[in-house]
Amino acid sequence: MIDKRHIGALISRHTVTVEAGRLRFFAKATGQTDMRYVDEEAARKAGYLSLPVPPTFLFCLEMESPNPRAAVERLNIDIGRILHGEQQFSYHRMTFAGERLTFETSIADIYEKKGGALEFVVRKTRVTGARDDDLVADLRSVIVVRNG
Structure with a gap:
């Protein structure tokens, strides 16, 4: 677990x-x-x-972190048991070529279903722009871990 x-x-x-x-x-x-x-x-x-910047491109930039597998490694999850659950985007303003964006990702929730046969890890990423740390977008993704 x-x-x-x-x-x-x-x-x-x-x-x-x-x-x-x-x-x-x-x-x-x-x-x-x-x-x-x-x-x-x-x-x-x-x-x-x-x-x-097209809407889903922010997820491409999010994966440019120094270690895109940091959450999986931190939680000691076997990558062979992972399924993509869902993605959500909440946009606060448009972004454009040439902008510097900061991505801050954290674990927002961990829960289980089916008596622990499935575990869910919710990641949230806050995207801010260079001008006064203005909020650009909130990204949410869920991975599903199959147990058993």
């Missing part, structure tokens, strides 16, 4: 700069055809500061 004393523990904190080239690659990989996501001029004509 996963020790619930880990609830509230800080898992990682890192800062990344959003790169325009990576945004273009992400747009291509996800089949985005809207020019605002690949062309700076089109983005500016649409009223954006630069290329906008």
Whole structure:
């Protein structure tokens, strides 16, 4: 059983700069055809500061922490028993290429179902921008651990 004393523990904190080239690659990989996501001029004509960051791209940046497996390692979970449970995004403002974002991830909850056959680890990540630590987004993800 996963020790619930880990609830509230800080898992990682890192800062990344959003790169325009990576945004273009992400747009291509996800089949985005809207020019605002690949062309700076089109983005500016649409009223954006630069290329906008697509919603799910923040999870890509979250995984750039020094150790993306920190929660799994801290909780001593066998990665072969993990399933992806869910993801949620709460956005507070748009972000753009060139911004520096800080990601702070913690364990928000640990619970079980089916008599402990399934354990759930909820991670929350707070994303802030460089200007006065302004809140950009709250990310939530759940992993499921199969026991038995």
